[in-house]
Amino acid sequence: MAAALVISAPASGVGKTTLTLALARAWRNRGLNVQCFKSGPDYIDPAFHAAATGRASVNVDSWAMDRGAIAHLVSRGADADVVLAEGSMGLFDGVAARGVSGTGATADIAEMLGWPVVLVIDPSGQAQTAAAIAAGLRDYRAGVRLAGVVLNRVASPRHEDLVRRALVDAGIAVFGALPRHAEISLPKRHLGLVQAEERAEIGQLIDETARFVAEHVDLDAVLRSAARWLPQPAANGLNVAPPGQRIALARDAAFSFVYPHMLEAWRAAGAEISTFSPLADETPDASADVCWLPGGYPELHAGKLAANARFRSGLRAFAETRPVHGECGGYMVLGTSLTDADGLRHEMTGLLGLETSFAKRRMHLGYRLAELAAPMPGHQPGARLRGHEFHYSTIVAQPDAPLAVVHDATGAAMAETGSRRGHATGTFFHLIAEDR
Template sequence: MPRALVISAPASGTGKTTLTLALARAFRDRGIAVQCFKSGPDYIDPAFHAAATGRTSVNVDSWAMSRETIEGLIARGQDADLVLAEGSMGLFDGVATPGRSGTGASADIAEMMGWPVLLVLDPAGQAQTAAAVASGLRDFRPGVRIAGVILNRIASPRHETLIRHAMEAANIPVLGALPRHAPIALPERHLGLVQAEEFSRLDELIGEAARLVAERVDLDGLLRLAGEAALTPKAMGFAALNPSYKGDAIPPGKRVALARDAAFSFIYPHILEGWRAAGAEIVPFSPLADEGPDESADVCWLPGGYPELHAGKIAANLRFRKRLRNFAETRPVHGECGGYMVLGRALTDKEGMRHDMTGLLGLETSFAKRKMHLGYRKAALHAPMPGFAAGARLRGHEFHYATILAQPDTPLAIVRDANGAEVTETGSRRGNVSGTFFHLIAEDR
């Protein structure tokens, strides 16, 4: 039975992702099979996890997913030696109104699965106070257990000593300390990390981070703490009772043409796995390589990504645009976020240059004046979209900086935020073409 840990922190920006990758690779280098998960709606980190472990990582989300779905996804870790679930934001950060099985906080997964938490603390500008922060997190919510901490970006040996003494007095184990200037940070851009497939030195960087962690973190002690609350549960019992469980994703068609390249890559791994498990065949194509959807497909899906960074090339790729328009005359086409923008009439980049898109919808968007749109979304469909009938209720997540200049087509859905307030990003539908600004996570059954 595998051991398990949730890797979390008091806030974003403490180095959770880099440490998760480093620990995963360090244990893998020891011959330990590591299964990673991502708590929350981040669609970039799972690809980094896969690069570190050699195993597909998926998201588990207490706001959007039922407990059954979460346990079914987590059951994939039953053949691993160690499970590492990377949290998002701070340990207890979620939305105000609970969703299907929680608020979306990493603490929900820790409590649901009985997994202890490894805290990543960045004690910049403080010393003993770091122990007070850790103590507060430890005592905040019954059912969530803090196993220990790793100190990140320590300024000096004296700094480390002060914090270690305070942690010892608070009875909080310190598993390791990493120096402030360790060269293991991952590059970022406005939606988070650069995508794993874009980073040519990723494997090298993970290896460097793993070597540093192996020197400065008590890996044996970490395993012992993880072992105290091994995969208790319920996920293992669920897997035994439901050996044929393959998730609850509904494929949009039997043969799905999927846009897949540096401009179109934001789709949750569990969605693709669910489609395949339900019998769908996925046929990738690259709009950046001027490819269109396979003619044998019965539906086309354009995920989100960074089309604003490639808008000029997309506009110039006439073969892609023509083949997509021809496809849409007889078969459904759906786009999410960036994919939705490309289905629209035009996209203005951050320099203010307007680029023609495919024109299948009337949507016009601009990055010249950035406005952040971020949060969970609940949608009730007015009309069908691939995989779902009119009236279906969906849960997803929206994160982009585009401003809507025009959204003239028939609204696809009533879309609300996690607290029930309506949002203007309703999605659109015209003929066989539909699009949403949110990324689908699960149907709200």
């Protein structure tokens, strides 16, 4: 049986990722096998989890996935000693309308799996009120059990004492307190998946974080508070069809994001995946029957992509006879042009008429439910696809036929419908699952 916990907080930016990575690495350094998960659609944190544990981490999402899919994904922790699910946003934060099995809130996963929650509390600018917040979170939903709290950014020993006393009086365990002056954080930069050349740097940072947290947090007490969990057999797995039998997947610093569970589902269905690097001016494998360009950061490499004539001509030649699909950044590269943050226009592959710009940044963020108006690799017209969109680009032109009717989680229609032309298709959302 594994010891299972959820790491959450009252809000974003409190230190969930820092604590998750520190606990995972500290326990791994003790010789324990640690498996991490990420609640919600965030695609950066699972890469950090993998760096901390040496095991692939996947997303579990109550808005996009049913209980069977979630049970199937978490069963990968069956051979672990410790299982940690890192939450997103605040513990109960999700969308207004319920999805497949919940609203996307971390609390959905905690209740569904029966895993107690360790809260990261930042008491900056308050003292006893921090206990009131923790008690409110503990009592808000009957099916969610609070294990205890870790305080982050504590101002002084006196400050810590005030907060600790209030929490203990409220019947809430305090596992430790991290001082503000020694705050630790991960670098705020474009990472996507952790690139190979960054692994040494990230590994050193995680080691330092683990040592710091181990000095201030009672790791044994945290472990004792965990649920003893043994995964139950899942009635069904992921409802994700591979886009083809042999998939040419763009994979480098410009195309760094695809959900790990998607690749695993494709391979489990018998598909073969070969990777190529557009940044290295490579072309898709000639033996592939479909090409997939995932999201990433093409805006950071737009000049190089525009200059890589071999990649661009090779992709166009591939698309003459076989499907090519792009998600978000990959969709932009399939378009006619991409204007970077400095206002420079770069020619892209031209397989679609899409023109995008980062000159005026505007955030597009949220769940998406798309009903396909035409086929895309792996999915037929009428299929209902659930995904997530997160980018800062604006559409200058989107002249091709729409690929889908797309709505957000509230049911509002979205302008980002995706496009189709010939064998090329693209979407701004990253696919998570298809409705059964």
